[in-house]
Amino acid sequence: MSVGENTESPSSNEDTRRWFLNAMISFFGAVTALGVAYPVGMYLWPRERKVKGGGKRSMKIPLNDIHVGGAKFIRFLNKPTVVLRPSETQVSALSAICTHLGCVVKFKEASGELQCPCHGGRFDSSGKVLGGPPPAPLVSFPVRIDGEYIVVEEA
Ligand code: FES
Helix, strand or coil, X not given: CCCCCCCCCHHHHHHHXXXXXXXXXXXXXXXXXXXXXXXXXXXXXXXCCCCHHHCCCEEEXXXXXXXXXXXXXXXXXXXXXEEEEEECCEEEEEXXXXXXXXXXXXXXXXXXXXECCCCCCEECCCCCEEECCCCCCCCXXXXXEECCEEEEECC
């Protein structure tokens, strides 16, 4: 046998090449399958959204932002929400979406009412229907005064 001569038989080279190709096909097949299975799995069994601290979502508003008898419109849980302060120690947080056909209500400070511009629905500061076509009170959120802040929480 001379120096530099290939000592492996042709069939051994071919087996190695075949094994390598099969391994590559298996590897890329598995990566592709995972690439498809992961998004499908996340769609079918979505992960529970965790909030820092594991609690419910909440929002803090400086107490001084709302004078007694006033209200402030915010976006809470990505929806229009109104926080009212009918008295020094009383606050309420309501969805600002009218329960009739979904218009956003307006606050009328003179009467302390929330009024719907679409069909004249009226609500008090706790969300109760005072008049008009709305079939149900405004959705309310748990809310409290915590020191210098009003804290609105997810229901
Ligand atoms: S949408 Fe509010 S009263 Fe009709």
